[in-house]
Amino acid sequence: MVKVQVKRMIKESFLTVDAIAQRDNVFTRMDARLKVLFCMSILGTIIVLPGLRLPVSVVALTFTAVVMIRTPFKVILARLVPPLALGLIFLVFMLLTEGQNRLFTFHILDIEVSGYREGFLIGLTILARITASMAIVMFLSVTTPIYELGRALMWFRIPEVIVEILLLTYRYIFVLWDEGMRIREAQSLRLGYYVGSSPGGWKRSLRSTFTLMAMVVIRAYDRADHTFSAMSLRGYNGKLARNTYGAWNRIDVKSFVSCFVLVAALIFASL
Amino acid sequence: MILEAREVKYTYSDGTAALKEVELNISKGQFTVLLGPNGSGKTTLFKVITGLIKPFRGEVRVEGRPFEEYTKEEIYRKVGFVFQDPNDQLFAPTVGEDVAFGPVNLGLSRSEVELRVKDSLDKVGIPNLANKPIHYLSYGQKKRAAIAGVLAMKPDLMILDEPTAGLDPAGVREIMRLLVKLNREEGITILMATHDVDLVPLYANGIFVLYEGKVVLNGTPQEVFSEKEIVRGAGLRLPRVAHLAEILVKKDSIRMDRLPLTIGEARRMVVSALKKDETRYEK
Amino acid sequence: MHIQDGFMIGKWAVGWYGVSAVFAAKGIYEIKKRSRENQMFKPLLGLFSAAVFFISILPVPLPGLGTSSHAAGTPMAAILAGPFAATVLSMIALLLQAALFAHGGITTLGANTFSMGVVGSFLGYGLFKLGRKLGLSLGVAACIAGIFGDLAVYVTSSFQLAYGGIHKLSVLTFLGVYMPTQLPLSLVEGLVTGGMVTYIARVRPDILVNLGIDKAQK
Numbered sequence: 001m002v003k004v005q006v007k008r009m010i011k012e013s014f015l016t017v018d019a020i021a022q023r024d025n026v027f028t029r030m031d032a033r034l035k036v037l038f039c040m041s042i043l044g045t046i047i048v049l050p051g052l053r054l055p056v057s058v059v060a061l062t063f064t065a066v067v068m069i070r071t072p073f074k075v076i077l078a079r080l081v082p083p084l085a086l087g088l089i090f091l092v093f094m095l096l097t098e099g100q101n102r103l104f105t106f107h108i109l110d111i112e113v114s115g116y117r118e119g120f121l122i123g124l125t126i127l128a129r130i131t132a133s134m135a136i137v138m139f140l141s142v143t144t145p146i147y148e149l150g151r152a153l154m155w156f157r158i159p160e161v162i163v164e165i166l167l168l169t170y171r172y173i174f175v176l177w178d179e180g181m182r183i184r185e186a187q188s189l190r191l192g193y194y195v196g197s198s199p200g201g202w203k204r205s206l207r208s209t210f211t212l213m214a215m216v217v218i219r220a221y222d223r224a225d226h227t228f229s230a231m232s233l234r235g236y237n238g239k240l241a242r243n244t245y246g247a248w249n250r251i252d253v254k255s256f257v258s259c260f261v262l263v264a265a266l267i268f269a270s271l
Numbered sequence: 272m273i274l275e276a277r278e279v280k281y282t283y284s285d286g287t288a289a290l291k292e293v294e295l296n297i298s299k300g301q302f303t304v305l306l307g308p309n310g311s312g313k314t315t316l317f318k319v320i321t322g323l324i325k326p327f328r329g330e331v332r333v334e335g336r337p338f339e340e341y342t343k344e345e346i347y348r349k350v351g352f353v354f355q356d357p358n359d360q361l362f363a364p365t366v367g368e369d370v371a372f373g374p375v376n377l378g379l380s381r382s383e384v385e386l387r388v389k390d391s392l393d394k395v396g397i398p399n400l401a402n403k404p405i406h407y408l409s410y411g412q413k414k415r416a417a418i419a420g421v422l423a424m425k426p427d428l429m430i431l432d433e434p435t436a437g438l439d440p441a442g443v444r445e446i447m448r449l450l451v452k453l454n455r456e457e458g459i460t461i462l463m464a465t466h467d468v469d470l471v472p473l474y475a476n477g478i479f480v481l482y483e484g485k486v487v488l489n490g491t492p493q494e495v496f497s498e499k500e501i502v503r504g505a506g507l508r509l510p511r512v513a514h515l516a517e518i519l520v521k522k523d524s525i526r527m528d529r530l531p532l533t534i535g536e537a538r539r540m541v542v543s544a545l546k547k548d549e550t551r552y553e554k
Numbered sequence: 555m556h557i558q559d560g561f562m563i564g565k566w567a568v569g570w571y572g573v574s575a576v577f578a579a580k581g582i583y584e585i586k587k588r589s590r591e592n593q594m595f596k597p598l599l600g601l602f603s604a605a606v607f608f609i610s611i612l613p614v615p616l617p618g619l620g621t622s623s624h625a626a627g628t629p630m631a632a633i634l635a636g637p638f639a640a641t642v643l644s645m646i647a648l649l650l651q652a653a654l655f656a657h658g659g660i661t662t663l664g665a666n667t668f669s670m671g672v673v674g675s676f677l678g679y680g681l682f683k684l685g686r687k688l689g690l691s692l693g694v695a696a697c698i699a700g701i702f703g704d705l706a707v708y709v710t711s712s713f714q715l716a717y718g719g720i721h722k723l724s725v726l727t728f729l730g731v732y733m734p735t736q737l738p739l740s741l742v743e744g745l746v747t748g749g750m751v752t753y754i755a756r757v758r759p760d761i762l763v764n765l766g767i768d769k770a771q772k
Contacts, residue, residue, distance in 0.1 A: 046569060047559075047564045051696055141654065145404065161586060162578075166649065166650070168597065168600025168603065169598075169650065172364065173650075176608045179694065206614070207613050208743060210753065213608075215753075217602070223359060223601055228594040228597045233347050234420065235373055240363075
């Protein structure tokens with residue numbers, strides 16, 4: 001059961017995020033280059049500047065934006081929980097080990113446990129940074145489809161090869177995913193996966209898993225051959241992606257300026 | 272003749288003789304069907320004609336000139352190939368970008384590329400899908416997008432490998448109508464492979480039957496399907512309608528002057544046969 | 555588990571970007587060169603990249619636990635595409651993972667590319683080649699590459715966190731956190747990698763021959 005759930009969870013998360021980014025709203029209409037620039041500068045600032053105010057206000061702003069475009073709560077939660085859990089563990093760890101100024105003390109079975117103020121502050125800062133970074137990346141990914149991101153990256157002079165392979169990967173994940181899941185279902189029907197903890201069941205599941213993986217690699221190889229043939233018949237000359245940006249849109253530039261002002265104000269406020 | 276093949280032979284490196292003796296003659300503006308069961312060599316033949324596999328024996332001529340005299344670029348301007356699985360062909364993230372791939376490679380200007388993309392998408396009936404990511408398309412839409420990608424190269428001859436495979440009946444009808452439209456309105460010569468014999472008489476002017484690497488029959492649908500034994504020997508069958516007519520003639524002694532291949536033809540023949548019967552009884 | 559955004563301080567994050575960029579640049583150079591020799595190379599890498607991405611999100615069974623975790627897929631990528639190209643593939647996979655499901659991060663992309671795409675793939679590739687030279691079978695060599703390639707990723711991450719983390723903690727602390735879960739996972743990664751290579755060698759030996767991984771049998 002666990003396996004099935006994991007499978008569904010992963011599938012949902014990557015397909016859902018992709019689907020949300022396809023919707024039409026004020027943020028998806030924005031030029032991807034501006035969104036990338038905006039998010040990267042905020043992300044950089046969060047990492048570089050100390051203090052709590054900037055990350056907290058970024059969290060507030062991005063969450064408002066993400067909720068405004070009706071991102072399902074489940075998606076937000078799915079992305080929020082793992083990093084937040086990690087941050088919380090870190091916070092507790094810091095609270096109990098770092099610093100001199102005791103906030104509280106209690107006893108568990110004669111062991112004295114105390115929380116310290118300095119540790120708490122460090123932990124809290126890290127927690128805020130993690131949440132803020134997560135929030136800003138989430139904002140980018142629910143408003144910008146991968147192919148828009150790829151085009152923007154190319155405009156920012158990220159080597160073409162990287163963008164080309166990124167876009168091919170994005171395109172064929174969906175194809176290979178469907179094929180892989182079909183193979184997996186066929187395997188499951190013939191009892192290829194055992195749920196449980198017997199060593200024999202594990203061995204069988206393992207064998208099914210690597211067989212499925214190998215089959216997907218083989219299919220990827222064959223499909224590369226076909227795809228390459230199809231490309232060459234349409235005059236493939238070694239170039240797969242191209243820069244399709246035209247002149248800047250005036251509304252986009254205006255929104256960029258306002259974004260810039262916002263970032264500056266945020267940074268100023270946090271100093 | 273837009274395409275001629277003479278004594279084409281091809282053997283794979285593992286020793287399988289995929290094509291043993293292939294003769295093809297396709298004149299401009301035709302709608303030709305290459306009919307053959309699975310494994311008869313249809314895909315291999317198409318790969319030879321489009322230049323995807325090189326060292327074959329025999330001769331292929333495009334518009335009267337031997338294949339070897341053409342540069343790669345000249346060939347893919349003249350001959351377009353639509354793969355059976357549209358996922359093989361559609362590699363770009365969005366429909367528009369994929370259709371633009373060919374024209375960009377032809378070195379066309381940006382505005383000309385955009386024009387061709389728009390034009391091709393219009394012709395295949397998906398003008399609203401230009402910015403749609405390919406993984407959100409239905410299978411039928413993917414087929415259309417793949418056809419648009421080839422159409423944007425403005426080929427004289429369009430070759431399609433099993434364009435109806437994997438589609439539901441409505442999807443098959445739509446794709447076939449699209450191909451007929453491209454053939455009649457755009458003047459594109461069509462050569463498509465299929466093993467769906469019921470489909471053929473409705474659309475094709477000419478048929479080549481390929482079996483075990485050889486062309487065993489060719490001619491109009493009427494000519495080809497009257498050679499019942501050869502058709503059946505080639506791992507195919509008659510169209511259902513023709514089969515029914517055959518039984519009516521044999522078992523119920525209904526007279527038909529020729530074998531009907533479509534429902535319309537069969538209806539006319541049956542009705543006229545019944546009318547003759549009526550007049551006979553009235554006497 | 556890759557390093558999350560927010561865990562690493564600015565200058566280290568930038569530094570790791572720099573180090574990874576050197577390897578990625580070599581990788582890009584190699585991909586370009588090999589694409590010129592054989593134009594199919596780029597589409598092939600794209601498809602392999604998608605396949606490795608698929609492998610890395612597929613749950614793998616862990617012995618005794620009944621629950622699942624994920625393989626990294628890096629050693630497999632290195633075996634299939636070579637270590638430098640694998641660096642580029644890892645970078646792309648990490649970017650996609652960060653964007654699509656918040657595994658890893660954007661500011662830590664450089665650090666994660668180094669641990670996974672440089673250390674993981676070079677060690678994996680090196681061990682695979684060494685194993686083959688010592689006469690080990692394809693499966694066993696790939697298995698060893700898988701185990702240590704995967705393990706190396708987490709050891710590297712621990713060092714990166716200990717020295718570049720937001721707060722100084724010892725390497726041992728991070729190893730202590732990582733190892734209980736990563737040790738069994740590495741073993742599974744090894745078995746899965748070995749199994750994959752063996753399966754491909756059995757069913758489609760031509761693929762390994764064409765990629766120069768195995769010699770043609772006469």
